[in-house]
Amino acid sequence: MCIRSLLLFSFFCVSFFPATSQNLKLDKDIKTALSKVDTARIKRDIKYLADDKLKGRLPGKEGYQMAVDYVVSQFKQTGLTPSGDHGTYLQKLILRKAVINPLVSSAALKDKNGNEDTLGLGKDIALFPNAIQKKVVVEAPLVFAGYGIDVPGKYSDYEGLDVKGKIVVVLSGAPKGLKLPSSIEAHFGSPTAKIRLAAAKGATGILISTDSPASVMALGRGINVAMDTAKTVATGSNAIGKLQLGARLTYAGLLRIFMNSGKNLKQVFTVLEQGKPSSFELPLSIRVQYTSEYKDIESYNVIGKIEGTDKTLKDEYVIHTAHLDHLGIARPVNGDSIYNGAHDNASGVASLLEIARIYKSRGVKPRRSVLIVMTTSEEMGLLGSAYFAAFPTVSKSQIVADVNTDMPTLIAPLLSVAPLGAEHSTIEKSVDFACAELGIEKQKDPMPEEARFVRSDQYSFVLEGIPALHIKYGTKTLDPSFDLVKFTKQWRDANYHRPSDEITNGFDFGAAKKYVQLNFLISYSIAQTTERPKWNAGDFFGQTIR
Structure with a gap:
C-alpha cells in the first residue's frame, strides 16, 4: 500500500470507525x-x-x-462553564414542606349499606399531604392490588383488575417469591414506583400498608417536595403526582379493611409470597377529606459544564x-x-x-x-x-x-x-x-x-x-x-x-x-x-x- 493510501486508510479508521469502550485506549497525557x-x-x-x-x-x-x-x-x-439558570452556575427550585392539618382532616370506610367506620389518623392511616391542592375531598371504591407491581411478561398485580377511578390498597415491599434482581426489587418496593404505577393505571389514590411505625410517624410530620418556581409541579420521592390521595396504612388499618372482605389476610400473604398474584375488589369505599399546609424555601442545584x-x-x-x-x-x-x-x-x-x-x-x-x-x-x-x-x-x-x-x-x-x-x-x-x-x-x-x-x-x-x-x-x-x-x-x-x-x-x-x-x-x-x-x-x- 502506498504512503498516500496508508494515510487515507488511517484517517478513515480514526474519523469514521465509531469509538467503543472496548477499543478505547488511554494516551500518555490522560x-x-x-x-x-x-x-x-x-x-x-x-x-x-x-x-x-x-x-x-x-x-x-x-x-x-x-x-x-x-x-x-x-x-x-x-474553569467550568456556568450551566444553571440565566448564565449562572445555579438552578433555583422551591423546597416545599407540606403537612396535614389534622383538625380539618378525616378518613372513614363505608360499606355497601352506607355504614361508616372512622379510621384514626396516625393510628390506622397516615395521609400524604397534597403539595399542589390545599383542600382535597375524595370518595372512591377500594380494590386490593397485592404489592402493586407489574413486571411485563412475568407478573402483574393489575392484570384483570379495573382500578380506574378507584383507590388501590397495596402491600409495601415486593414478593420474595418472584426472585427479582435486587435493583428491580428495590424499585418495586419503593413508594415512588407504586404511586407512579397506580396513577398510570388510572387509580384515584393509593393506600400502602406498612409494618413500620416510623414511616407512619414520619408522614405525620409532613413531606418535602421540590416545586418549580411557578409552584405548579411537585417532584421528589414523596410527591403523589396525579393521584388525589396517597396514604400509609398501619397493620391495624389493613386488618380493618380486610375484616369484612370475605378474604383471609394470612392466606393472601401466603399466595403473594409464592410469587402469585392475589388481587380483587373490596366491598368497601373510603371517604377522605384533608387540608395541607405549606412552608416554602428557596434552594439551589449547582451546575458546571466541561x-x-x-x-x-x-x-x-x-x-x-x-x-x-x-x-x-x-x-x-x-x-x-x-x-x-x-x-x-x-x-x-x-x-x-x-x-x-x-x-x-x-x-x-x-x-x-x-x-x-x-x-x-x-x-x-x-x-x-x-x-x-x-x-x-x-x-x-x-x-x-x-x-x-x-x-x-x-x-x-x-x-x-x-x-x-x-x-x-x-x-x-x-x-x-x-x-x-x-x-x-x-x-x-x-x-x-x-x-x-x-x-x-x-x-x-x-x-x-x-x-x-x-x-x-x-x-x-x-x-x-x-x-x-x-x-x-x-x-x-x-x-x-x-x-x-x-x-x-x-x-x-x-x-x-x-x-x-x-x-x-x-x-x-x-x-x-x-x-x-x-x-x-x-x-x-x-x-x-x-
Whole structure:
C-alpha cells in the first residue's frame, strides 16, 4: 500500500470507525492526568464542607449557602462553564414542606349499606399531604392490588383488575417469591414506583400498608417536595403526582379493611409470597377529606459544564451527580448536635470537584460534554436530582447517562466495586473498561437488602428513562479473612447520619484517589464512545420507564 493510501486508510479508521469502550485506549497525557489526582485537595474540600461552621449543610440555612458558594468558587477556579439558570452556575427550585392539618382532616370506610367506620389518623392511616391542592375531598371504591407491581411478561398485580377511578390498597415491599434482581426489587418496593404505577393505571389514590411505625410517624410530620418556581409541579420521592390521595396504612388499618372482605389476610400473604398474584375488589369505599399546609424555601442545584470537542456529540451530555446537602443540626449524640456529613456526602462532592479538575486543569478533552451537578435536598427525598432530571438546564433528550457519587465510604483500600444499576444498560461496558484499567474487580451488590439503588440520586434519572449508575464499594480485601461487609456495616451503624461522620473518622485517601480515577474513567469512556448508551434489549427499565 502506498504512503498516500496508508494515510487515507488511517484517517478513515480514526474519523469514521465509531469509538467503543472496548477499543478505547488511554494516551500518555490522560494517564499522567490520572496519576496527578490530588488527595490533599480532596481532603481540603471535604474538610471545608464538613466543618462545624457549615452546621451540617441543611438546605435553606446559611451553612448550605456557604457550601453552594464554595462549589461555585471551585467551578470558577477550575474553569467550568456556568450551566444553571440565566448564565449562572445555579438552578433555583422551591423546597416545599407540606403537612396535614389534622383538625380539618378525616378518613372513614363505608360499606355497601352506607355504614361508616372512622379510621384514626396516625393510628390506622397516615395521609400524604397534597403539595399542589390545599383542600382535597375524595370518595372512591377500594380494590386490593397485592404489592402493586407489574413486571411485563412475568407478573402483574393489575392484570384483570379495573382500578380506574378507584383507590388501590397495596402491600409495601415486593414478593420474595418472584426472585427479582435486587435493583428491580428495590424499585418495586419503593413508594415512588407504586404511586407512579397506580396513577398510570388510572387509580384515584393509593393506600400502602406498612409494618413500620416510623414511616407512619414520619408522614405525620409532613413531606418535602421540590416545586418549580411557578409552584405548579411537585417532584421528589414523596410527591403523589396525579393521584388525589396517597396514604400509609398501619397493620391495624389493613386488618380493618380486610375484616369484612370475605378474604383471609394470612392466606393472601401466603399466595403473594409464592410469587402469585392475589388481587380483587373490596366491598368497601373510603371517604377522605384533608387540608395541607405549606412552608416554602428557596434552594439551589449547582451546575458546571466541561464543553465537548466533537461538533456533533458536544450537544450530548454525560452527567456526574453528588448531593451537597446533609442533615443540619439535630438531636445531640455524645454532646455533638452538628451532623457534618463528611462521608455523606462531602466526600462525593470533593470527588466530583477533582474529576472536574482532571477534565479542565489537565487538558483532557471529552467528545461529549460533561456536566458536574451538585444537587440539593437528597436527604429530603432526592429532591434536587428529581427536579434536575425532570427540568434539566440542557435538553433532556440529549442527556445520555448519569454517574452518581454518594457516600463512597472510603474507609478501606478500594479493590472491588458494585456498580448499582449498570447491569441494565450499555454503560456497564464503560464500567468494565474503567475497572480493567485500574485493576478493580467488579461485583454484584453485596447488600441487596439495603435497596440502595432507589435511595440515591441516580434513581431520579432512571425514572426519567436515562441510564444511570452508582458506584459502591465491594467486598474484596487484601486479607481474605477480613470481612469487609461486616466491618462496613458496623461502621455505618455507628456513623451513618450521626454527628460522628466527620473528617477525622476513618478516611482512606488512597481509596479516594482510586475512586476519583474510576468515576472519571467511566464518564470519559461514555463521553468518547460514539454510540450513546442505551438500555439492554428487553431490560425492565428500558421497557417500562418513559
